[in-house]
Amino acid sequence: MARAKDSPDLQGHGGDVRDEALAWFVRMNSGDATEADRARHAAWLAADLRHRQEYAKLGGIWSDLDAVRDPRSITPMPPVTPVISRRMVLSGSIAAGLAGGYLTLNGLPDFLQSDEYTGTGETRRATLEDGSTVDLDADTAFALEFDNQVRGIHLQRGRAFFDVAADPRPFRVRAEGGIITALGTRFSVHLWDGSTTIAVEEHAVTVQTAGLGEVRLEEGERISFGNGAPGIVEPFDADIETAWLRGKLIFEDRPLRQVLADVNRYRSGTIQVTSDRLLDMRVSGIFDISNPDGVLEAIENTLPVRSTHVTRYLVVLRPA
Numbered sequence: 001m002a003r004a005k006d007s008p009d010l011q012g013h014g015g016d017v018r019d020e021a022l023a024w025f026v027r028m029n030s031g032d033a034t035e036a037d038r039a040r041h042a043a044w045l046a047a048d049l050r051h052r053q054e055y056a057k058l059g060g061i062w063s064d065l066d067a068v069r070d071p072r073s074i075t076p077m078p079p080v081t082p083v084i085s086r087r088m089v090l091s092g093s094i095a096a097g098l099a100g101g102y103l104t105l106n107g108l109p110d111f112l113q114s115d116e117y118t119g120t121g122e123t124r125r126a127t128l129e130d131g132s133t134v135d136l137d138a139d140t141a142f143a144l145e146f147d148n149q150v151r152g153i154h155l156q157r158g159r160a161f162f163d164v165a166a167d168p169r170p171f172r173v174r175a176e177g178g179i180i181t182a183l184g185t186r187f188s189v190h191l192w193d194g195s196t197t198i199a200v201e202e203h204a205v206t207v208q209t210a211g212l213g214e215v216r217l218e219e220g221e222r223i224s225f226g227n228g229a230p231g232i233v234e235p236f237d238a239d240i241e242t243a244w245l246r247g248k249l250i251f252e253d254r255p256l257r258q259v260l261a262d263v264n265r266y267r268s269g270t271i272q273v274t275s276d277r278l279l280d281m282r283v284s285g286i287f288d289i290s291n292p293d294g295v296l297e298a299i300e301n302t303l304p305v306r307s308t309h310v311t312r313y314l315v316v317l318r319p320a
Contacts, residue, residue: 016274016319020044021054114156117141121266121289123244131165137190137244138289139265145174158265159190161242177226178209187217188241192261193279194227199241227257249287249295256281256303259295266292269313278305278317 024041033041045052116126118136126134130151134142140158151167153160155175164171164182171182175189176196185203189196198207199222207215207223212231217223222241225231243250249266251259257279260271266289273279281303287295296315300307304320 017048017050017054021051024055113143114141115144118158120268121292123289128165130167130169130171132167132171133163135161135163135245137161137265155189155191157191159188159192159244159262161188161245162186177211178207181206181208193257195224195229195258196226197222197224197229199236199238201238201242243286244289247289249289249292251283251285251287253282253284255279256283256299259283259299263292263295269311269315271296271315271317274316274318278303278319281305 024044028037028041045055116134116136118124118138118140121138123138124136126136128134128144128151129146132151134153136142137159140160141156142160143154143156145152145154149169151169151171153162153171153173155173160173162171162173162182163186164184166184173180173182173189175198176191176194178196178198180187180189180198183204183206185205186201187205188199188201190199198205198217200217200219202219204216204218207217209215209225209231212223212225215223215233217233220235220238221233222236223231223233237252240250240252244262249262256273260273260279264270283299283303285295285298285302287298296307299305299317305317306320308316308318310316
């Protein structure tokens with residue numbers, strides 16, 4: 001457990017409030033906070049409403065977690081939702097799969113609503129009933145929506161590469177904010193930090209979104225939309241875009257928000273940031289997916305950021 005080296009400014013005006021809140025959070029949950037620490041922490045909270053608000057945000061990371069086991073190890077049994085306390089999480093006793101993103105907005109495990117899924121660090125190939133294949137990246141899930149008229153896929157999270165078999169029915173992928181229709185093709189759909197990227201390796205697809213209307217992508221073209229992504233068609237290198245199929249993560253001038261979204265799928269735990277301005281920093285590099293912490297080390301060595309390992313499962317990045 002990392003801990004604050006020095007006590008934060010109790011007046012709240014000598015530094016960034018988020019940094020102060022994080023320092024206090026680490027100190028107070030380290031297991032060796034003193035009575036003096038607790039008294040000074042209480043004084044810091046009382047000094048300014050912003051202190052209480054920022055500290056509450058950090059506390060909220062733990063408050064709504066449900067205990068969900070890694071789906072790869074689940075055996076059939078009646079559903080149970082144990083209570084996980086903040087102390088259990090901070091002591092490192094929480095299961096690695098818990099931090100892997102298995103919760104839906106309604107609090108139910110999304111893999112119970114999926115036909116195919118992968119866990120943290122797991123990749124595999126699924127063959128559909130029509131002969132099409134889908135390669136699932138780590139921490140990915142989709143549901144089938146096949147009927148007599150349409151071969152439908154709902155990509156719920158993560159990244160998938162589709163190799164579509166010939167069939168009279170159209171092949172459509174419903175993803176966050178868009179519908180992709182294959183025109184006899186090989187393509188990938190990538191969900192990351194509220195954005196969607198579609199990249200076509202062979203033939204073409206059409207992409208329909210509320211903001212862009214209908215866009216046709218030809219072989220060697222991609223588009224990203226949502227959460228500030230530009231929504232423009234651009235060329236891409238297929239070897240870079242599909243490197244994860246060969247055990248690599250390759251980033252070429254990509255925003256840190258996308259890098260963290262990808263790396264978080266391969267780590268037991270999560271990497272968070274204290275300042276949104278970090279998320280648009282650009283990253284380039286080649287990394288082995290078997291060593292996701294190597295990406296974190298490269299980020300720390302090349303970007304003006306500092307990291308705090310709050311627990312084994314939580315790393316927080318903040319401006320240097």
